[in-house]
Amino acid sequence: MKVLIVEDDPLHRSYLNEAVRAALPECDGVIEAENGIAGERIAREYKSAHIVMDLQMSTRNGIEAARTIWKERPETRILFWSNYSDEAYVRGVSRIVPDGAAFGYVLKSASDDRLKLALRSIFIEAQCVIDREVRGMQQKSLGHTNGFSDSEYEILVDIALGLTDRTIARRRNLSLRSVQNRLQHLYEKLDVHHPSAKHDGPEHEEERFNLRSRAVTVAFLRKLLNYSALERAEAELGEWLRDR
């Protein structure tokens, strides 16, 4: 068995290397890649079936790399090893994992033992292992209370990209009013109504926030969005624009 490590940081890379060797005596070779592009290439060359992947890498992030790898070989087992459990990452990962594929999501802050256990579970037992904290995030994002449905998330991404209502309507095949409707729901869930508005008088004073922009900001602050998610969304938008 060979294991491919895709990780930006040299320190983390060598740490992973050691952890893999210690946890998997049956492993007879560890290959390293220092960014997503190289990871994809090497995975293709060596037909790697066991990969440990960092999520945030400068030249090409782990989600993109994993997606292309899984597209070519859906049975590949990938363990994501990340610093963060942002909802944006969790959503990004669960969106691309193929049916029945074995994968894992472990935080870098996890203990040595947790990492090694995860390595064995996924690569030997073909069993999914998801960090407690990450699992919590996943649950929350599905539960209806305080959680965002896919359609709400979708429109959040669209306004984050800076699309107009009309463009969103065309892109998502909706009427203009429906788009605005979804926006209402989004604003409600993000709690970005006009905050300190006193409804005493009829005057329309103190509207402090531009709801559209504000929504994006609080989504960022709540880690529903992050740079990586924006980057991916921007790329998808680019494709759609090319297709008119």
Add this chain to the structure above:
Amino acid sequence: MKVLIVEDDPLHRSYLNEAVRAALPECDGVIEAENGIAGERIAREYKSAHIVMDLQMSTRNGIEAARTIWKERPETRILFWSNYSDEAYVRGVSRIVPDGAAFGYVLKSASDDRLKLALRSIFIEAQCVIDREVRGMQQKSLGHTNGFSDSEYEILVDIALGLTDRTIARRRNLSLRSVQNRLQHLYEKLDVHHPSAKHDGPEHEEERFNLRSRAVTVAFLRKLLNYSALERAEAELGEWLRDR
């Protein structure tokens, strides 16, 4: 001489510890803190004058920590050791460094030698050391071509926070029109005009972007903004709102 290391990641922390001991034989004690809060506390307790600080930390980021430390003891020498050279970080740092203070900015991707050299230059020679790449960013953000003036950056942050034109006007003591004027300049610099608009017919077709939101997005993608900058701006906004 004692050195305080403020760094999230255990691996990086121990690497730094070793580097400091190797580069500074005259150092007779290395203290470690694993987040910004602890860093501030320990710096206060030990009156640390020599600090190596990570910028992105989960509980409290390095810029905040450095600011409070420098507020109490402006002669403290701080070496920032960061993964990124985002303009947002560079601006954030240069905004808080006191007059005449010795500081440094080295990327984590720098070589061992560069790091050790920087440690000696700052802590022994009291000389500022700024990574080549970071310096480039700094220059660019000052140069008028392709660079953003302070006022433009200011309004960028304001719309990123989701403020309305009127609120921005009150906050920055400007007229409404001036705010909109600055926005025009910002849109121009970020190149977010209505892109594929055909001016042939009088019809107003194909306005794909909401300029306000779009501007924030491209600023993010160009790393003029990042999570840390948003977080700081949000905190400042909170203060201002409390003061009415």
Add this chain to the structure above:
DNA sequence: TTCCATGTTGCGGGATCCCGCACATTTTTG
């Protein structure tokens, strides 16, 4: 001093956005 660059402010209007009111369709729930 005169001229020109830069920045601020007013006015006005077309395009969007935000959203209440209504109604139809779909899905969920009891």
Add this chain to the structure above:
DNA sequence: CAAAAATGTGCGGGATCCCGCAACATGGAA
């Protein structure tokens, strides 16, 4: 199955936003 809760759509209007046109102020450069 029927009630209830989502969800999609149209209409309309008040508030904002985007921005051209134009008048001033300020501060150097010719």
